[in-house]
Amino acid sequence: MLLAQTLRSAAAPSSFRALRVPRVVGCRTFAAASAPAGELKKTPLYSLHVEAGAKMVPFAGYSMPVTYPGQSLTESHNHVRTKAGLFDVSHMVQHRFKGPAALPFLEKLTPSDLTLLTPGTSTLSVFLHPVTAGIVDDLIITMLTPEDFYVVTNAGCAEKDLAHIAENLATFEGRAGVEHTVITDHALLALQGPNSELHLGDFLTRAGAENFNLREFYFGESKLFQTVTMGDLRVARGGYTGEDGFEISIHESVAPTAAKDLLEQSNEGRVRWAGLGARDTLRLEAGMCLYGHDLDDTTTPIEAGLKWLIGKRRAMDGGYHGHETLSRQYNDWKLVERRRVGFIVEGAPAREGAEIISPEGEVIGKITSGCPSPTLGKNIAMGYVKSGFHKAGTELAARVRGRDRKLVVTKMPFVELNYYRKP
Template sequence: MATRRAISRAATRIQHARATVPTVHSVKRTRTFVTAHQPRPARQSALICKRQEDAHQQTRNYASSAGVSKTQLYDFHVSKGGKMVPFGGFLMPLQYSDLSIVDSHHWTREKASIFDVSHMLQHELTGPGAANFLASITPSSPKTTKPFHSGLSALLHPTGGIVDDTIITNLSSGWKERYYFVTNAGCRDKDLAFIQDSIHKWREDGQNGEIQWTTFTDYGLVALQGPLSAEILKSLKPTTAEKEPFSVDELHFGQCKYLHLADIDQPCLVSRGGYTGEDGFEISVPSSSSGANNTLKLTEALLQAGGESKVRLAGLGARDSLRLEAGMCLYGHDIDDTTTPVEAGLSWIIAKDRREAGGFNGSDTILSQLKSKKDGGSGVTRRRVGLIINDKAPAREGATITNEDGEEIGTITSGCPSPTLGKNIAMGYIKSGMHKAGTEVSVVVRNKARKATVSKMPFVPSKYWKGLSAGL
């Protein structure tokens, strides 16, 4: 019961701005085309807006004077009892009337849930300069990523700070370079400005290779997550772009494929992965030339395929507790413009071939941080860690972490009761040297120091699908 009350309080904070929701407008399709050899286009107010001044206001300042948008599933959410709240510039479901947030969390871990993530912005970069351009603003190695494989990355400032985290997918075929990536809704304005400015600099520096940048604001994005996800997707009898039958068992974590689903008039890009730590899929749904709501069509087909005993709708509340158990960062909280990948425990996103060559935004700072001072580098003074709070009171964002002498050594960035573990968990930044798993610290909650233990993440083991032989 204490866990339910604590999550309910968190849910209340999530919707704190809903009383001042401005006029709602529907999502429209916008495409921006920029090449390295063409004059820079004028910024369109619908696409490139004023930069947000404070990264900490981007994700959980749910109402905005700029207006709130709807995804393709808004009316559907309302009809299904969705409790709608402003989030990242969109009205999104916090939860649904049939399940509490805790019950929805458990349902996802045990069965399957459908999340509407259409508020996130989908991008595409094409042209002979696409890979080199991406390599200049991220620590990834786009050219060495296998076709139809994806990986976590980060858009980086020249300082090494994280503009946003993103998943980059190589969709190149033969000689044609093509990359698909998804960015956070709360960072939309600054991401668009950052990419636009980066392309402009790329051109001014005389870099070779034409670039075409496209954003798909009318595409849907649906996440099917949980151990029954594959079974449910198989029920739709997916076929390839060539209309050949395809088993999703062939699709491993981090891989993707264009598949025809639910009689949608165009193939969907189906990627195996997600933001919960469970097996699952993220499905990019193209808009229909006939005006049909393809995202709604797919969502209804998935619900019908699984039935109420296997699959339910889930909202932001469950998504947040699931991702925290999985040890995944939430931008604007666990990472921001001031955080480098090394500090954030994301050194693994820096491709091996980039660790020597560098050449990406912030590489001098970041590569120096990879080495300790005794090895000729700078190291880091803080590190992101997981924490188990050994107390009934959950630690929330902003809570102070102290050592045994009561000295401040860090700050909590995310925290909640873990429905799976029945414990209070958190992540935050802590002074280097105190970051090793098992280190005993305290977290100040309600003016009282509560015992806590530094923990490895994820808190709950990941269950990504890596093939039938992966566990043998």
């Protein structure tokens, strides 16, 4: 399990385990395969993946499933788009920030206006570096109460994030009013696809939950479901695929049973396991960033096309890391030297690292993610280009294996997002 620390002397709740924060050693990103297999961590569902015959690969320090037998990557991708897939995302880091100063502390680290949240609602956000406003990591912040926040960050940046949090809390004026705990005894399951509501409802009924109404549970919301057989479940409606879906935080002792139940008992287009391969193609079609590729320590949120997550109040008032840089970019696009954009690629796929070439032959950027799109039947990519070349319809080229392939700048997401939003 991930290393963690309770950053206040008060005892952690019994549902959490607290360990010590390591010194920062950098951020492992997607497919970080440098660690020997014997050193890789395992999620609570590892044995189920092995039993299912999954191809396991190193990912963010964990042994994780990339594909499963009996279905190609394209078949797995399409099953999520049309029915429902189950992803093990237990490698993600789950945090709690509690206390009267939890909100102002999180607003010190992020540009989000957390006063706009209400209990049970969430927002995408980013931890930022001072001065440069480079992105330390992207994260989801959920307000449980005005003094209690549930936060999910990336496994690949666990050591860096924890050191960043600890360093900033040590110098935060209101640190006595903040308790930070990392939850290490809960798994995280992502049930994604248009049939996910049906399957979750059946699962909750079998688990003994009462008086729930998923029709009144909307994208960006989080609810606590009390069940007889699975304990308390923290469920968020959303995910990383662009489809309707849910992320379920569940105690590690019952997580394998829950996963088996969803996979074995579901009907109406049964739930299938889905691995990292499908997760990557699905998120790219949805125009979503992968940290370490489309976002990094040198990228500002505005360069990344994430201006919308900067609260208007925060842009004006500041008070968070990097606010001087972001305020300038927020108010003057001329100061934004590069932009993240999407592309349709003709010919061979343009993969990460491919140079982007202007019509005049100038190198103006790089591809950060690229793959064939199972849904569109075309090659798609995203990357950064010099401002001025970012408008939809602009024709550029990607240098792939020494040859220039035509790129057309395209609005993202590449596919329609099918979230279940509040009317």
